[in-house]
Amino acid sequence: xxxxxxxxxxxxxxxLDSKGxxxxxxxxxxxxxxxxxxxxxxxxxxxxxxVELVSINHExxxxxxxxxxxxxxxxxxxxxxxxxxSLGLDNxxxxxxxxxxxxxxxxxxxxxxxxxxxxxxxxxxLVLEAMKMENILKSPTDGVVKSIKIKPGDKVDKNExxxxxx
Numbered sequence: 001x002x003x004x005x006x007x008x009x010x011x012x013x014x015x016l017d018s019k020g021x022x023x024x025x026x027x028x029x030x031x032x033x034x035x036x037x038x039x040x041x042x043x044x045x046x047x048x049x050x051v052e053l054v055s056i057n058h059e060x061x062x063x064x065x066x067x068x069x070x071x072x073x074x075x076x077x078x079x080x081x082x083x084x085x086s087l088g089l090d091n092x093x094x095x096x097x098x099x100x101x102x103x104x105x106x107x108x109x110x111x112x113x114x115x116x117x118x119x120x121x122x123x124x125x126l127v128l129e130a131m132k133m134e135n136i137l138k139s140p141t142d143g144v145v146k147s148i149k150i151k152p153g154d155k156v157d158k159n160e161x162x163x164x165x166x
Contacts, residue, residue: 003082005075097141100163102156106130110152113163117145125163128156137162 002014015022021030032042038053054064054071061076110127113119123139146166150156 001079003077005077006072008073097143098165099161100125100137100139100165102128102158102160102162103137104128104130104135105157106135106155108150108152108154108156108162109134111148111150113145113148115145115147119143119145126150 002016004012004014006012013022013024019027021028028044029046030042030044032040032051034040040051040053042049042051049067050069052066054066056063061081063074063076065072065074106128107130108126109129112124112126119125119139120142121139125137125139128135128137144166146164148163149160150162156162
């Protein structure tokens with residue numbers, strides 16, 4: 001059984017077995033054909049749908065689908081996710097990151113955050129020049145800047161701590 005949350009709202013229970021597809025405990029009359037390039041044609045209860053798999057993230061168990069030109073963001077959980085959640089073990093993959101280190105030796109060009117500043121995963125933290133190229137270091141997680149150990153103009157070595165996180 002899968003639990004699929006669509007657009008942060010409605011949750012659908014989906015079960016696939018030898019009888020077919022059951023949606024919210026109701027067996028559905030469904031057929032589909034692959035059109036290639038992550039596109040499908042689906043017939044559900046004699047209604048036609050054009051579906052495209054826009055993106056999928058296996059790690060986060062999310063997907064974006066375009067159904068008849070409308071985007072739906074889906075979060076997918078299976079029975080193992082439910083079991084881990086009931087045991088309180090559902091956040092084991094979340095890594096606690098305490099610092100940002102230099103991925104290579106280089107020269108700090110810009111520091112884009114300040115101490116005490118909150119940031120989100122993917123936010124730009126600083127610009128490091130290495131081998132005549134500017135590299136923007138992005139945050140691997142959400143967090144707060146505890147302290148900044150470098151300033152523009154500093155030369156840094158690989159794995160040197162640049163920013164401490166709270």
